[in-house]
Amino acid sequence: MAGAIKQVEDLHLLNLTKKFGDVAAVDDLTLTIPAGSFFALLGASGCGKTTTLRMVAGLEDPTSGTINIGSKDITNLRAFQRPVNTVFQSYALFPHLDIFENVAFGLRRRGIKDVKTPVNQMLELVELSAMARRKPTQLSGGQQQRVAVARALINEPDVLLLDEPLGALDLKLRRQMQIELKRIQREVGTTFVHVTHDQEEAMTMADTVAIMNAGRIEQLGNPADIYELPKTVFVANFLGQSNLINGTAQGRSGDDILVAAYGQTYVVPAARSSATTDNMIVGVRPEKMTVLDAPDGHRAPESHNKISGRVTDVSYAGVSTQYLVRTPWDQELTVFEQNVIVGDRCSVGDEVLLHWAPEHTFGLENLGG
Amino acid sequence: MSPILVAGPSKPVVVAKRRSRSGYLLLFPGMTWLAIFFAIPFVTLFMTSLQEPVPGKMGKYQAGFQLGNYTNAMAEYWPQFLRSFIYAGIATLLALVIAYPLAYFIAMKGGKWRPLLLVLVIAPSFASFLLRTYAWRTILADEGPITSFFNALHLLPDDRILNTGIAVVAGLTYNFLPFMILPLYAALEKIDPRLIEASSDLYSSGVATFRKITWPLSLPGVVAGTLLTFIPAAGDYINAELLGSTKDRMIGNVIQTNFIEFRDYPTASALSFVLMAAILVMVFTYIRRAGTEDLL
Numbered sequence: 001m002a003g004a005i006k007q008v009e010d011l012h013l014l015n016l017t018k019k020f021g022d023v024a025a026v027d028d029l030t031l032t033i034p035a036g037s038f039f040a041l042l043g044a045s046g047c048g049k050t051t052t053l054r055m056v057a058g059l060e061d062p063t064s065g066t067i068n069i070g071s072k073d074i075t076n077l078r079a080f081q082r083p084v085n086t087v088f089q090s091y092a093l094f095p096h097l098d099i100f101e102n103v104a105f106g107l108r109r110r111g112i113k114d115v116k117t118p119v120n121q122m123l124e125l126v127e128l129s130a131m132a133r134r135k136p137t138q139l140s141g142g143q144q145q146r147v148a149v150a151r152a153l154i155n156e157p158d159v160l161l162l163d164e165p166l167g168a169l170d171l172k173l174r175r176q177m178q179i180e181l182k183r184i185q186r187e188v189g190t191t192f193v194h195v196t197h198d199q200e201e202a203m204t205m206a207d208t209v210a211i212m213n214a215g216r217i218e219q220l221g222n223p224a225d226i227y228e229l230p231k232t233v234f235v236a237n238f239l240g241q242s243n244l245i246n247g248t249a250q251g252r253s254g255d256d257i258l259v260a261a262y263g264q265t266y267v268v269p270a271a272r273s274s275a276t277t278d279n280m281i282v283g284v285r286p287e288k289m290t291v292l293d294a295p296d297g298h299r300a301p302e303s304h305n306k307i308s309g310r311v312t313d314v315s316y317a318g319v320s321t322q323y324l325v326r327t328p329w330d331q332e333l334t335v336f337e338q339n340v341i342v343g344d345r346c347s348v349g350d351e352v353l354l355h356w357a358p359e360h361t362f363g364l365e366n367l368g369g
Numbered sequence: 370m371s372p373i374l375v376a377g378p379s380k381p382v383v384v385a386k387r388r389s390r391s392g393y394l395l396l397f398p399g400m401t402w403l404a405i406f407f408a409i410p411f412v413t414l415f416m417t418s419l420q421e422p423v424p425g426k427m428g429k430y431q432a433g434f435q436l437g438n439y440t441n442a443m444a445e446y447w448p449q450f451l452r453s454f455i456y457a458g459i460a461t462l463l464a465l466v467i468a469y470p471l472a473y474f475i476a477m478k479g480g481k482w483r484p485l486l487l488v489l490v491i492a493p494s495f496a497s498f499l500l501r502t503y504a505w506r507t508i509l510a511d512e513g514p515i516t517s518f519f520n521a522l523h524l525l526p527d528d529r530i531l532n533t534g535i536a537v538v539a540g541l542t543y544n545f546l547p548f549m550i551l552p553l554y555a556a557l558e559k560i561d562p563r564l565i566e567a568s569s570d571l572y573s574s575g576v577a578t579f580r581k582i583t584w585p586l587s588l589p590g591v592v593a594g595t596l597l598t599f600i601p602a603a604g605d606y607i608n609a610e611l612l613g614s615t616k617d618r619m620i621g622n623v624i625q626t627n628f629i630e631f632r633d634y635p636t637a638s639a640l641s642f643v644l645m646a647a648i649l650v651m652v653f654t655y656i657r658r659a660g661t662e663d664l665l
Contacts, residue, residue, distance in 0.1 A: 059566050079569040092567040096585045105581075106571035151571070 008035040008158050008191055009070030011056070016065035025051040027215035027280055029065070033193060035158075038185050039192045040206035048215040049195045053161050056193065057086045071219050080109075085152035086161040090168060091144045093136035097292070099123070100132040101148055106155040122154045125184065142173045144343050147299025149181070153188060162194040166201060178205050199239050203227070211235050231274040233281065236364060242283050243333045246366060249278040257363060262329045266305045266361065280303075281364040287336040288360040291323055294351035304355040310331065311350045321345055325354060418638035428632045438639040446640060450647070453619040456534065456609075457602035460541035464549040464598050465591065469541070472553035472590075490550050502540055509536050509612070511654045515574050532614040534617035548597035556590025557583070592659050600648055620644055
C-alpha cells in the first residue's frame with residue numbers, strides 16, 4: 001500500500017444504456033475516467049448516477065453498451081469477478097463479523113492465507129486499529145464509514161466506487177471524512193468514482209466532476225471550470241446559483257457577442273457562450289455582481305454589464321450579505337457581496353445598480369424557447 | 370425522617386411508585402395464568418410422579434417419595450424415549466431441508482406474492498391436526514400411488530409405508546413444517562439485500578455468499594425453527610398412533626396409555642418429567658452451541 005502505488009488503468013464507459021421498462025435511467029453514456037483520478041458523478045436523485053455506478057460494480061446489467069478497464073472488457077463479468085470494489089451507501093458491513101473479519105473478507109474469499117498483515121495495515125490507514133475486534137454496531141457512523149472504505153480498498157481494486165458514502169453522516173463529520181477520503185485516495189493512488197447529490201462535496205473532493213441529468217452527462221470538467229463556465233441552464237442552476245436573463249443576440253463586436261434583453265445590451269465574450277442560436281440566455285454568478293446605490297451608479301466602469309433594480313430583501317450571513325433585487329421586468333436576481341465595505345449596506349426598497357465584468361458573463365442556449 | 374426530605378422531592382417519588390405499581394398490575398393477568406395453568410399443574414405433576422400405590426386398592430395412589438417410579442419407567446420405556454428423539458430429530462432435519470429453500474424463495478424472490486405465499490404455508494393449519502394426519506393414511510396407503518412407486522423401485526424394506534416408522538416421520542415432518550418455515554422466513558426476510566451485494570462485490574460466488582453471509586445471518590431463524598419443530602415432535606403421539614404400528618410407538622403414546630388406559634399416574638407423570646428435562650437439556654446445549662460457535 002503506502003509507497004507502492006498501484007499501476008491502474010482508465011475506466012471507459014461506452015454507449016452505456018440502462019432501461020427500466022421504457023424509462024432510460026442511463027442514456028447512451030460515453031465517458032472515460034482517467035486512472036488514479038478522484039472522479040465525482042454529481043446529480044439529483046433519479047438522474048442515473050447510482051445506476052451507472054452499479055453497472056460498473058456488476059450489480060446491474062446494462063441494457064446495451066460496454067464497460068472497459070484499460071483494454072479489458074468487463075461488461076459480462078459477474079460482480080465477484082471484477083477488479084472493482086464498492087463502498088455502499090449505508091456501508092453494508094456484515095453484522096455478524098467483527099471489524100477485522102469485515103476488512104479481511106475480500107482477501108479470504110480470494111484464498112489469501114496471510115491476511116493479518118494487510119488487514120492491520122489497512123486498519124492503521126483508516127485509524128481503526130483499536131477497533132479490530134468490535135462488531136460494526138458498536139462503532140459510530142464515521143467509524144463504520146471508514147471500515148467500509150478499508151474493506152473495499154484492501155483488495156487493491158482498479159476502481160473504487162463510492163455510493164453517496166457520506167450521506168448518513170452529520171455535517172461536521174462529513175467535512176472531516178471528505179478530507180480523510182482525499183488523503184486516502186492520494187496515498188493509495190486508486191481511481192475513485194464517487195456518486196453524490198451534494199455539490200459542495202463533489203467540488204471539494206473531486207479532480208473531475210460529471211454533472212448528470214436524466215441519464216446523460218450535462219457537463220464534465222474540473223469543478224472550478226464548471227462553476228465559472230456552466231454550459232447548460234441545468235448546470236448553471238444545479239452547481240451553485242446563477243442569475244439568468246433571457247435575451248437575443250444582436251451581433252458581434254470583436255470577440256464579444258452583444259445581447260439585447262429588456263432594453264439593455266449585455267456583452268458576452270464569444271468564447272464564454274455555448275449558445276448556437278440568437279435566442280440565448282445571459283448568465284452571471286451572484287458573487288460576481290456589485291451593488292451600487294442608484295445615485296452612485298456613475299461609479300460603475302463603462303465596460304461593465306449593468307442592471308438597475310430595487311432591493312427586496314437583505315440577509316446578512318457573516319461572511320457575505322445576500323441581496324434580492326427586483327428588476328424593472330419583475331425578475332428577482334440574487335447578489336452576494338463580501339462584507340468588506342465599511343459603512344452602510346443597502347436596505348430594502350433602495351434603488352440600486354448592479355454591475356459586473358463581461359468576462360464573468362456566460363452565454364447559454366435558451367432551450368425553453 | 371427530617372421534614373426537608375418529605376417536603377422536597379416527594380412528587381417524583383410518588384410518580385415512580387405509581388409507575389412500578391402499574392407495571393405489576395399489567396403483569397398480573399399473565400402471572401395468574403402462569404400460576405394456574407403452569408406452576409400449580411407442574412407441582413401437582415411432580416408430586417404425582419412420586420406417589421405410591423395404596424396397598425390393596427388397584428389404581429389408587431397416595432402421596433409418597435417413590436424415586437423408583439423414575440428408574441422403573443426409564444428401565445421399561447427407554448427404547449420409546451430414544452425412538453422419540455430419533456424420529457423427532459429426523460423430522461426436524463427433513464423439515465429444515467424442505468423449509469429452507471422454500472422460505473428463501475418466498476423471502477428473496479417472492480416480491481408482491483409474499484403475503485399470498487405465506488398464507489398458503491399456513492392454510493393447511495385451518496383444517497384440524499387430526500384430520501390432516503388421517504389424510505396421510507390415504508396418501509401412504511398400501512395400494513396408493515406413493516407406496517406403489519417406491520415398491521416398483523424396490524426401495525421399501527417392508528414393502529409398505531403405512532404403519533412403519535417412515536410414515537410416522539413423514540407425518541411429523543408434514544405437520545410441523547409451518548413451524549419451521551415461518552421463523553426461517555422471518556430471519557431471511559430481515560437480511561439486507563445490500564449485504565448480499567457487498568459480499569458478491571467482495572469476490573464471493575453465490576455459494577460462498579450463502580455460506581458466509583446468508584446462512585450465518587439466518588441462524589436465529591434456523592435455531593427457532595428447529596426448536597419449534599423438534600420440541601412438539603418429540604412429545605407428539607398422534608402421528609405414531611395413526612401412521613405407525615405398535616413397533617413405532619413414541620414416548621407420547623406411552624404417556625398417553627399410562628394415563629388413560631393403565632391409570633398408572635405416577636409412571637406417566639415420571640415419564641412426562643423426564644421428557645421435559647431431557648428436552649430442556651438438549652435445547653440448552655443446542656442454543657449454547659449455536660450461540661457461541663456460530664452466532665457470535
